[in-house]
Amino acid sequence: MLRFILQRLxxxxxxxxxxxLVTFTIAxxxxxxxxxxxxxxxxxxxxxxxxxxELGLDxxxxxxxxxxxxxxxxxxxxxxxxxxxxxxxxxxxxxxxSIELMxxxxxxxLMVGIPLGIGAAMRRGGWLDRLVSGLSVxxxxxxxFWLGLxxxxxLYRQLEWLPASGRFTGTPPPGVTxxxxxxxxxxxxxxxxxxxxxxxxxxxxxxxxxxxxxLARLVRNQMRAVLASDYVRMAxxxxxxxxxxxxxxxxxxxxxxxxxxxxASIAMxxxxxxxxxxxxxxxxxxxxxxxxxxxxxFPVIMGFAVLTAVAYVLVNAIADxxxxxxxxxxRPA
Amino acid sequence: MSAGRxxxxxxxxxxxxxxxxxxxAPVLTAYGPNTVDTGAILEPPSARHWAGTDNxxxxxxxxxxxxxxxSLGVAFGIVAIGMGLGALLGCAVGLAGGWVDRIAMRLxxxxxxxxxxxxxxxxxxxxxPSLVNxxxxxxxxxxxxxxxxxxxxxxxxRERPFVLAARANGASAWRLLGVHILPNIAPLFATLASSAxxxxxxxASALSFIGLGAQPPMPEWGALIFEGRNTIMYEWWCAVxxxxxxxxxxxGFVLLGDGLRDVLDPRGERT
Numbered sequence: 001m002l003r004f005i006l007q008r009l010x011x012x013x014x015x016x017x018x019x020x021l022v023t024f025t026i027a028x029x030x031x032x033x034x035x036x037x038x039x040x041x042x043x044x045x046x047x048x049x050x051x052x053x054e055l056g057l058d059x060x061x062x063x064x065x066x067x068x069x070x071x072x073x074x075x076x077x078x079x080x081x082x083x084x085x086x087x088x089x090x091x092x093x094x095x096x097x098s099i100e101l102m103x104x105x106x107x108x109x110l111m112v113g114i115p116l117g118i119g120a121a122m123r124r125g126g127w128l129d130r131l132v133s134g135l136s137v138x139x140x141x142x143x144x145f146w147l148g149l150x151x152x153x154x155l156y157r158q159l160e161w162l163p164a165s166g167r168f169t170g171t172p173p174p175g176v177t178x179x180x181x182x183x184x185x186x187x188x189x190x191x192x193x194x195x196x197x198x199x200x201x202x203x204x205x206x207x208x209x210x211x212x213x214x215l216a217r218l219v220r221n222q223m224r225a226v227l228a229s230d231y232v233r234m235a236x237x238x239x240x241x242x243x244x245x246x247x248x249x250x251x252x253x254x255x256x257x258x259x260x261x262x263x264a265s266i267a268m269x270x271x272x273x274x275x276x277x278x279x280x281x282x283x284x285x286x287x288x289x290x291x292x293x294x295x296x297x298f299p300v301i302m303g304f305a306v307l308t309a310v311a312y313v314l315v316n317a318i319a320d321x322x323x324x325x326x327x328x329x330x331r332p333a
Numbered sequence: 334m335s336a337g338r339x340x341x342x343x344x345x346x347x348x349x350x351x352x353x354x355x356x357x358a359p360v361l362t363a364y365g366p367n368t369v370d371t372g373a374i375l376e377p378p379s380a381r382h383w384a385g386t387d388n389x390x391x392x393x394x395x396x397x398x399x400x401x402x403x404s405l406g407v408a409f410g411i412v413a414i415g416m417g418l419g420a421l422l423g424c425a426v427g428l429a430g431g432w433v434d435r436i437a438m439r440l441x442x443x444x445x446x447x448x449x450x451x452x453x454x455x456x457x458x459x460x461x462p463s464l465v466n467x468x469x470x471x472x473x474x475x476x477x478x479x480x481x482x483x484x485x486x487x488x489x490x491r492e493r494p495f496v497l498a499a500r501a502n503g504a505s506a507w508r509l510l511g512v513h514i515l516p517n518i519a520p521l522f523a524t525l526a527s528s529a530x531x532x533x534x535x536x537a538s539a540l541s542f543i544g545l546g547a548q549p550p551m552p553e554w555g556a557l558i559f560e561g562r563n564t565i566m567y568e569w570w571c572a573v574x575x576x577x578x579x580x581x582x583x584x585g586f587v588l589l590g591d592g593l594r595d596v597l598d599p600r601g602e603r604t
Contacts, residue, residue: 014439015446022452030459137591140528141583143535145542146558146576153569271450275539279562290543293458305455312448 004324004331012317019309023302024068028061030298077303082295087303091285096178097167098277098284102269104181104204106262109211114255116212117219118246121227121254132220135213145275148206152279155202162201165281169195203280207272211265218261222254229253256327263319270308340592344527347585351578355401364392366399366552375568385570387560393570397578400552404534405582407468407546407553411533412526414472419479420522424514426480427487428506437480444477450536457545464553467546471536475529482525486518520597528590531583538579554579 035052043051052058056067071077077087120132156164163169167180173187181200184192226232227250235245274286281287285304292300324331354361364382370390378385384393426437456470490496496513504512540546541555549556554575561571 011442011446015443018443019447022447023455026452026455026459029456137584137587138580140587141531141535142580143538143542143555143558143576145539146572146579149558149562149565149572149576153565153573157566157569267448267450270448271454271536271539274454275542278543289454293454293544298459301455301458305451308451309447312451313446316446 001324001331005321008317008320008324012313015313016310019306019313020069020072021065023306023309024065026305027068027298027302030302072306077306078299080292080300081297082292082300087299088307090300091288091303091307094283094285094288097180097282098273098286100179100181101200101203101277101282101284102207102266102273104200105207105211105269106265108204108208109215110262112208113212113215114219114258117216118223118251120216120220121223124224129220132213132216136217137213139210139213142210143275144206144210144272145279147209148203148276148279151202151206163199164202167196167199167283168192169199203276203282206276206279207269210272211269214265215258215261218258219254222257223250226250226254256323256330259319259323259326263316266315267312270312335595337592337595340588341596342592344585344587344589344592347581348527348589351401351582351585352405354398355405358395358398358402362392362395362398364395366396367391367550368395375564375571377568378570384574385568387571388564388568393557393574396552396557397554397575400554400557400575401578401582403464403547403551403553404538404555404579407464407537408530408533410468411472411475411537412529414468415475415533416479416522416526416529418472419476420483420518422476423480423483424487424510424518427484428491428510428514430491434484438484441477441481445481449474450539453536453540454543454545457540462545462548464547464551467537467540471533471540475533479525483518483521486521487514490514490517520593524590524593524597526590527586527593531586531590534579534583534586 035048035055035057056064059067075088077091079086080090083090116128116132116135120126120129123129152164155162170192172180173183173189173192176183176186180196181193184196232245232250235249236242240249270286273284274289276282277284277286278290285308289301289304291297292304358366368391370386370392373382373386373390375388376382376386376390382392382394384397387393387396422437426434453470453474457466460466460470490513496509499509499513537546538553538555538558541553542559544559547553547556549560557575558572558579561568561573561575565572
């Protein structure tokens with residue numbers, strides 16, 4: 001087991017190195033001379049040259065990369081061209097909003113998707129089975145940001161049920177965790193909880209609706225394979241009640257691959273939430289990066305890419321190791 | 334009709350219809366995609382303007398049809414680059430075996446662990462938004478996935494009797510690849526390409542929606558949704574209809590891909 005964890009950690013190191021190489025390359029592709037941009041258009045050629053050597057831009061590429069890597073390890077992602085604040089602080093300040101959105105969507109998708117998948121597996125060709133097939137195809141073909149716009153038209157404009165923009169209205173609860181829903185609950189403020197939930201509803205629904213299908217489809221396929229396996233037949237032949245077979249024997253074996261899919265679907269969400277946060281004016285990291293794209297604020301765009309890539313890689317590594325811990329079948333012999 | 338055949342039929346009809354609508358745009362509509370008519374701003378769908386008009390009085394039906402040329406063209410470009418290169422490299426690596434294969438697969442593992450769409454976003458912002466860049470970036474980033482899929486296909490083909498026989502007869506590496514391997518990966522290629530077109534369409538429209546693809550006034554589905562989003566409260570058609578074009582086309586490609594997988598059975602899963 002220890003060997004398995006060490007193997008995964010070594011691979012993690014390799015991937016993180018890959019991420020840094022990719023982002024370093026991209027950063028070097030960005031237009032404009034950073035020294036000229038910092039010095040301003042009025043600065044003399046000598047001043048720009050001095051700044052270039054101060055920034056280390058006249059050194060060979062591999063030295064610049066070493067420098068870049070050292071900065072990354074010290075969690076220094078540079079400063080925003082627009083605000084002049086450190087990129088890391090700017091993005092972290094907005095991360096709770098994004099995590100609240102994606103976490104809620106994932107939770108909702110799992111709560112609906114798992115029972116749906118199990119139900120679909122129990123009756124092949126039944127209406128649940130067909131619903132899962134339909135939802136999983138829709139999950140791939142429908143753009144999240146467009147679904148968001150359609151839901152805004154239906155549930156905000158036409159029915160006036162739910163707010164369509166922002167995270168909150170009125171005075172927000174005292175910030176403890178940065179997650180408004182949790183902060184509101186901690187403050188025992190029912191009105192604030194309701195407001196936070198109402199604002200979460202539309203963006204979470206847009207994201208979760210597309211996530212449910214693929215999740216349910218995986219659960220269904222796993223359940224089917226497990227229900228057809230020898231040990232389930234054995235359990236049935238031994239006269240165990242169907243309920244025990246389902247909950248004790250089938251479900252545990254069917255659900256462990258879900259961990260990998262959940263980790264992978266976070267990548268789709270990270271990308272999907274960028275356009276979705278823009279649609280809903282959701283003050284998260286994705287909305288911020290889109291604003292930075294229009295403002296040509298490259299340090300922020302690069303910082304966002306590095307942080308999301310690292311977060312994704314870490315989540316996957318944790319999921320891998322966790323899967324190895326709970327499911328000995330995936331461990332290398 | 335089996336589910337696979339039904340998928341091929343429905344998906345095939347949708348895809349053919351969308352491609353024809355885009356190709357025949359000049360025949361199907363008298364309006365130009367960029368013709369501004371200040372007398373017909375934000376008109377709802379009517380007999381004159383089938384899909385209404387946008388905030389500059391441009392005919393939305395024309396913009397969606399011409400936008401299909403851009404969007405479908407971009408998707409085809411992405412898949413051609415991603416799968417073309419991926420299949421070629423994957424087969425080459427699978428046939429070569431040995432240390433080439435081991436190193437290539439390590440690189441692929443690392444590449445697949447990095448979230449490619451986030452990288453695409455940063456890359457598109459860095460090199461500057463344009464359609465060509467979008468195609469190159471999304472196509473390039475898809476290569477590792479297809480290297481892995483086609484490598485495993487080549488590996489299994491390599492041990493099949495007809496390939497072993499050809500090799501025993503002294504066939505060159507190129508002959509093996511061209512005559513025995515590539516024709517046999519065609520079913521897998523068709524299946525994967527169809528599904529890949531669906532995901533490429535959605536990904537490209539998302540990047541266009543955040544300003545990293547087609548630039549105004551060029552019609553492209555993602556960009557049309559972006560243009561229409563400021564008027565959705567009253568003039569819903571500007572954003573909703575182009576999005577329907579994306580979703581419907583992607584649906585067609587995905588259904589076609591799933592159906593082809595069942596019918597052509599490239600992995601022999603049915604047996």
